Amino acid sequence: MSPYLHVRVGVDVPGWQEAIRAACTPLLTAGVVEPRYVDACIDMVRRHGPYAVLAPGIALPHARPEDGVHRVGVSVAVLSFPVEFGHPENDPVDVVIAFGSPDAEQHIDLLAALAGGLSTGLADRLRAASDATEATKLIEEVIEDV
Amino acid sequence: MSRGRAGEPLHVVTVCGVGMGSSLILRMTAEKALAELGVPARVEATDVSSAKSLRPDVILGQGMHTSEFAGAAPIVLAVSNFVDAEALKRDLEGPLRDKGWLE
Secondary structure (H helix, E strand, C coil), X not given: CCCEEEEEEEECCCCHHHHHHHHHHHHHHCCCECXXXXXXXXXXXXXXXXXXXXXXXXXXXXXXXXXCECCCEEEEEEEEEEXXXXXXXXXXXXXXXXXXXXXXXXXXXXXXXXXXXXXXXHHHHHHHCCCHHHHHHHHHHHHCCC | CCCCCCCCCEEEXXXXXXXXXXXXXXXXXXXXXXXXXCCCEEEEEEEHHHHHHHCCCEEEECHXXXXXXXXXXXXXXXXXXXXXXXXXXXXHHHHHHHCCCCC
């Protein structure tokens, strides 16, 4: 089964917790994750710091498979206004990529594809996308072989 | 030939809070950087609490995590951009040379 994918642009949120919730909500609606997964994603950042901000402007919130994940899914929220996660170098964040995986293996190809995209300017292409359809295509191009 | 402590490939550990997202992406970036440097390495992604017990040659992670690892590996390097292999290559070169793992 190919991973569930959802992309939104122009998402308005006041802060990092709402940004994580906004990115996770489509996963919740689609039944990819349980409600507790969203809280777990926020809790991870509270407990371990904003390590999910893995490059300038880009956050990759996620929690553990045992936090309630039914299949591999990724949901991208491109924010209208960047928010602070509290990361010393990579703040502020305007591309939030939430994902979930039911185990420690199934998402590896997806993340590898996303990492490849992000290392070659995917975040900037997403920021420049005029609507969700265009942004979805940009992600699909990157993960087409997954 | 560049190699780690026991003549084996370098054991490199990438860390993040969960050990399956950011650290996995950093693992891919590290594999690319080390391959381009010509340093044979085995790169493993893990969570913060498991990293110390692995006793690796190199620990890579966010500064907020690597500060917990002072002395836990011969090289402990804070990485802020997990998808920039070029920057990681530049940052790794000096420490690897200092340890004699890169000629």
